[in-house]
Amino acid sequence: MTKTQISAAALALSAVVAGTTVQAAPAVKNVILVHGGFVDGSGWQGVYNQLKTKGYNVTIVQNPTTSLTDDVAFTKRAIAQQDGPVVLVGHSYGGVVVSEAGTDEKVKAVVYIAAFAPDKGESVSSLIANPPPGASVPPILPPVDGFLALDKAKFAAAFAADVDARTAAFMADSQVPWAVAALTGAVTNPAWKVKPSFYLVATDDHMIPPPAQRQMAKRAGATVVETKGSHAVYVSKPGVVAEIIEKAANAK
Numbered sequence: 001m002t003k004t005q006i007s008a009a010a011l012a013l014s015a016v017v018a019g020t021t022v023q024a025a026p027a028v029k030n031v032i033l034v035h036g037g038f039v040d041g042s043g044w045q046g047v048y049n050q051l052k053t054k055g056y057n058v059t060i061v062q063n064p065t066t067s068l069t070d071d072v073a074f075t076k077r078a079i080a081q082q083d084g085p086v087v088l089v090g091h092s093y094g095g096v097v098v099s100e101a102g103t104d105e106k107v108k109a110v111v112y113i114a115a116f117a118p119d120k121g122e123s124v125s126s127l128i129a130n131p132p133p134g135a136s137v138p139p140i141l142p143p144v145d146g147f148l149a150l151d152k153a154k155f156a157a158a159f160a161a162d163v164d165a166r167t168a169a170f171m172a173d174s175q176v177p178w179a180v181a182a183l184t185g186a187v188t189n190p191a192w193k194v195k196p197s198f199y200l201v202a203t204d205d206h207m208i209p210p211p212a213q214r215q216m217a218k219r220a221g222a223t224v225v226e227t228k229g230s231h232a233v234y235v236s237k238p239g240v241v242a243e244i245i246e247k248a249a250n251a252k
Contacts, residue, residue, distance in 0.1 A: 047234055065093070086104075099190045114207075135212070159206075168232075
């Protein structure tokens, strides 16, 4: 082989290596978890532990659930604190929050965990106005001072049927009041229209009917994973939840 051929081969090899380096860019390492109504961020602990052991930087937003505007502001504050791209994850009402906050330029993908995925102008109130025939009716008590709660005696069956009894009882007794104003907050520009989206359907959910979850996921063009699980699937199956988050983080 001549010197010219050797040089050409070296250049070709360098190009291949350079191309490989670009393709093998590190996955997104920043994950932000956004809780839904009636609960706080502590329910994410199992998912947090799963992701932390794999090297992810995990932030949990403690939304006040007083209004969509307030909750989006809390979430955007968390996004601003990250040092790079973000995977934004929402459970239940948290899906509305990430739909509104997820258009931020730092957000690479949005992940919905048994969550509402509203279109422009939609809110929780509008999405639950016409439930599918035969759908379970969440045991929401009448509002008190503008805030909602679930019947504690029915909380486990409706929200956390596959969570151990002691944890489900604690979740019922430690409920966070959910403002009616948060339910009526409408999305202006849903993130799933401009960002890759992923959706975990909980097939035993008695809060958001699985057919409604599938319909929203399909409309969003989301990558869909289904698993047996209650509305509290993020508590009962943290490994499954972490897996779809990692899929979003590694998507090209």
